[in-house]
Structures are given as C-alpha cells and as structure tokens.
Amino acid sequence: MAVLPMWKCDRDSSMFDNKKEADAYDKMLELGEQFSLLLEKVIPQVDEKAAEEFGLVLARNKELVLQACKGRPEAIAEIFKEKESGNVTKLKAS
Amino acid sequence: MAVLPMWKCDRDSSMFDNKKEADAYDKMLELGEQFSLLLEKVIPQVDEKAAEEFGLVLARNKELVLQACKGRPEAIAEIFKEKESGNVTKLKAS
Numbered sequence: 001m002a003v004l005p006m007w008k009c010d011r012d013s014s015m016f017d018n019k020k021e022a023d024a025y026d027k028m029l030e031l032g033e034q035f036s037l038l039l040e041k042v043i044p045q046v047d048e049k050a051a052e053e054f055g056l057v058l059a060r061n062k063e064l065v066l067q068a069c070k071g072r073p074e075a076i077a078e079i080f081k082e083k084e085s086g087n088v089t090k091l092k093a094s
Numbered sequence: 095m096a097v098l099p100m101w102k103c104d105r106d107s108s109m110f111d112n113k114k115e116a117d118a119y120d121k122m123l124e125l126g127e128q129f130s131l132l133l134e135k136v137i138p139q140v141d142e143k144a145a146e147e148f149g150l151v152l153a154r155n156k157e158l159v160l161q162a163c164k165g166r167p168e169a170i171a172e173i174f175k176e177k178e179s180g181n182v183t184k185l186k187a188s
Contacts, residue, residue, distance in 0.1 A: 073121065074128065
C-alpha cells in the first residue's frame with residue numbers, strides 16, 4: 001500500500017492532504033488569533049473563549065472584512081446573515 | 095465677512111471644512127459601528143461602550159486590518175503598538 005503525504009496544522013491538529021490548504025487554514029487561524037489578542041487588549045475583561053470565537057468569525061470572513069475596509073462597511077453586516085444562517089464559511093479541514 | 099461651507103458628521107457632530115474629509119470620517123465611524131455590532135452579535139454579554147471602542151480601533155486602523163486580511167496577520171499586532179504608544183491614528187476632526 002502507498003504512503004500519502006499529509007499536513008497537520010499544529011495550532012489545532014487539523015489534518016490536510018494538500019499543503020496549500022493547510023497553509024491557508026493555518027494563516028486563517030493565525031489571523032483569528034491576532035484579532036482575538038487585539039480584542040483582549042482593548043477589552044481586557046472579555047471572556048477568552050468568546051474572544052477566540054470572535055477572532056475566528058472575522059478570520060473566516062476576511063473577504064467581507066476586506067470589502068468593508070475598502071469602503072463598503074455594510075459588508076460586515078453580511079457576516080451576521082451568514083452567522084445566523086449557520087453557514088459561516090468554514091475552511092474545509094479533512 | 096464671508097460665510098464658509100462646513101460639513102457636520104451627524105453621527106457625532108464633528109465638523110469639517112472639507113467634504114472629502116467629512117465623508118471619510120463618517121465612513122470610518124460607520125465601519126466602526128459595523129464591527130461593534132458584529133462583536134455584540136458574537137459576544138452578546140460584551141459591554142456596549144467597550145464594543146464601540148473596539149469597533150473604532152479596527153476602523154481607525156483599517157489599513158493594518160487590510161494588510162492582515164491580505165496575508166500578513168501580524169499587522170494586527172502593530173495596532174497594539176500604536177494603541178500602547180497612544181498615537182492610534184485618529185482621523186482629524188477640526
């Protein structure tokens with residue numbers, strides 16, 4: 001039987017069979033972490049788990065965050081809609 | 095004596111003698127508001143004033159947020175540095 005290369009994201013042990021996807025996922029988690037750290041700096045009393053979740057919401061929806069910062073602030077509100085409809089764009093972790 | 099056109103941002107009554115600046119400031123406040131609303135959606139128990147401040151920190155530093163979302167997550171950490179050194183890039187309100 002063959003042996004297949006896999007890529008493990010050391011932040012949360014997600015496994016990928018494709019390095020590009022693994023890198024994108026790792027970068028998304030890092031972005032989420034940075035947003036969470038900023039939130040905890042600005043609001044020290046915020047709950048750590050909640051801050052982590054918020055960071056991930058922004059990181060998973062970075063395309064909408066980009067649009068908002070480029071002059072379409074209402075793009076952020078579309079994250080609500082995705083969050084409410086439960087299909088927050090999750091990057092696939094095989 | 096002459097009368098000079100001024101522009102008032104109705105969100106916080108800041109006055110500007112230049113429409114372009116007034117528009118940019120208003121858009122920044124709107125972006126801040128959107129980020130705050132998202133934060134309150136994701137973390138309902140967050141303090142409203144603190145959420146407003148956090149939204150403004152992101153909005154005022156949207157250039158760094160853009161860089162972070164475009165693949166340089168550590169750009170967010172530069173907001174800390176600016177926040178700590180107290181010179182968070184405030185848009186001028188005359």
